[in-house]
Amino acid sequence: MAALSIRALSKRYANLEVLKGIDLDIESGEFTVLVGPSGCGKSTLLNIVAGLDHPSAGTVEIGGRVVNDVAPKDRDIAMVFQSYALYPSMTVRQNITFGMECRRVAKAEQEKAVANVAKLLQIEPLLGRKPSQLSGGQRQRVAMGRALVRNPLLFLFDEPLSNLDAKLRVEMRMEIKRLHQRIGATIVYVTHDQIEAMTMATRIAVMHQGSVQQFADPDTVYRYPANLFVARFMGSPPMNTIPARLEAASDGPVVVVGAGRPDEVRLRLRGYDAAAPFVGREVVFGIRPECIAEGSRTFSSDAPVRVEAPVELVEPTGAETMVLLRLGGEPAMARISPDIRPAPGTSAAFALDTRRICLFDPETERLIA
Ligand SMILES: Nc1ncnc2c1ncn2[C@@H]1O[C@H](COP(=O)(O)OP(=O)(O)OP(=O)(O)O)[C@@H](O)[C@H]1O
Numbered sequence: 001m002a003a004l005s006i007r008a009l010s011k012r013y014a015n016l017e018v019l020k021g022i023d024l025d026i027e028s029g030e031f032t033v034l035v036g037p038s039g040c041g042k043s044t045l046l047n048i049v050a051g052l053d054h055p056s057a058g059t060v061e062i063g064g065r066v067v068n069d070v071a072p073k074d075r076d077i078a079m080v081f082q083s084y085a086l087y088p089s090m091t092v093r094q095n096i097t098f099g100m101e102c103r104r105v106a107k108a109e110q111e112k113a114v115a116n117v118a119k120l121l122q123i124e125p126l127l128g129r130k131p132s133q134l135s136g137g138q139r140q141r142v143a144m145g146r147a148l149v150r151n152p153l154l155f156l157f158d159e160p161l162s163n164l165d166a167k168l169r170v171e172m173r174m175e176i177k178r179l180h181q182r183i184g185a186t187i188v189y190v191t192h193d194q195i196e197a198m199t200m201a202t203r204i205a206v207m208h209q210g211s212v213q214q215f216a217d218p219d220t221v222y223r224y225p226a227n228l229f230v231a232r233f234m235g236s237p238p239m240n241t242i243p244a245r246l247e248a249a250s251d252g253p254v255v256v257v258g259a260g261r262p263d264e265v266r267l268r269l270r271g272y273d274a275a276a277p278f279v280g281r282e283v284v285f286g287i288r289p290e291c292i293a294e295g296s297r298t299f300s301s302d303a304p305v306r307v308e309a310p311v312e313l314v315e316p317t318g319a320e321t322m323v324l325l326r327l328g329g330e331p332a333m334a335r336i337s338p339d340i341r342p343a344p345g346t347s348a349a350f351a352l353d354t355r356r357i358c359l360f361d362p363e364t365e366r367l368i369a
């Protein structure tokens with residue numbers, strides 16, 4: 001049984017259509033991340049699941065029960081918001097037990113539940129403090145603790161880390177992931193941060209303008225983005241998407257970038273049979289920056305294609321060097337070894353891993369192969 005099923009869900013505000021027919025099935029124990037740019041409808045969707053907002057059409061099913069007409073408190077969910085919404089006059093302990101107090105849970109049981117989550121979240125020393133005496137990360141853990149004592153069918157998180165500094169975000173990200181691994185809870189987690197999505201999710205729903213563009217595991221989303229939007233949204237820096245032509249050769253299609261130019265680049269593809277109908281046509285050629293490396297690099301199998309290309313910009317980050325180059329006249333980012341610093345304005349040798357490229361239909365923007 002799916003923990004959460006969303007069927008043909010739409011939401012409009014006056015004549016603004018914010019959610020356009022969302023269908024999602026989330027299994028018990030999954031960590032689903034809803035990711036997409038600001039304004040794409042993530043919070044609206046989560047609020048509708050929580051019952052804080054109503055859909056214009058469609059249904060929400062939690063644990064096999066349609067909950068459209070069920071009040072938020074009766075939906076068996078726990079939600080953590082971006083603003084932790086702790087009660088300022090209560091101690092950490094009181095914040096965590098407040099919900100149980102309301103439900104008249106026995107004191108001994110409350111004590112046990114608090115002890116459990118406090119240990120899990122390492123907030124035992126903080127139980128007597130007020131929220132004003134806590135750091136952002138500590139408040140965040142208290143908010144999480146308040147949700148965890150519930151043991152609900154479904155946890156909903158709306159950008160819970162967005163108020164934290166970069167270092168704490170990474171720490172909390174790992175902590176939440178560990179938490180999921182330990183308790184096996186079903187989590188729907190909203191973020192606009194694609195790194196959070198990639199690192200935490202068992203499946204990612206990429207949203208854009210009120211629709212789900214792709215719903216798949218992180219590796220699939222990264223390797224086979226369903227369309228150009230997903231290709232450009234997931235990954236940092238994003239996938240290079242370059243206009244090209246597909247030509248025929250005796251043993252498979254060839255991608256030609258900058259056709260007819262003196263610096264045209266030709267890439268022979270293997271195992272791209274789905275691209276056959278596009279031979280002789282324009283395509284968009286997608287290649288991740290890490291698939292363009294320094295010329296001496298060998299990739300695990302297959303000989304890479306080696307090209308000489310002009311270098312425009314070089315950005316050393318410490319762990320790697322990012323290079324903006326021109327492939328057949330088109331700009332492309334490469335991720336090369338940190339030890340190599342080609343000089344801007346010169347040409348350098350690059351190796352392209354052609355087993356991992358993507359081809360998109362320029363009209364529909366969908367992945368071809
Ligand atoms: N009460 C409302 N009335 C009218 N429009 C609204 C209302 N609430 C949200 N919207 C609009 O709905 C769209 C989706 O908003 P939503 O808050 O779901 O986006 P989001 O994906 O969570 O964005 P963010 O990443 O910025 O939090 C936005 O265009 C927003 O302006």
Ligand SMILES: [Mg+2]
Nearest residue numbers: 042043044158
């Ligand atoms: Mg939001």
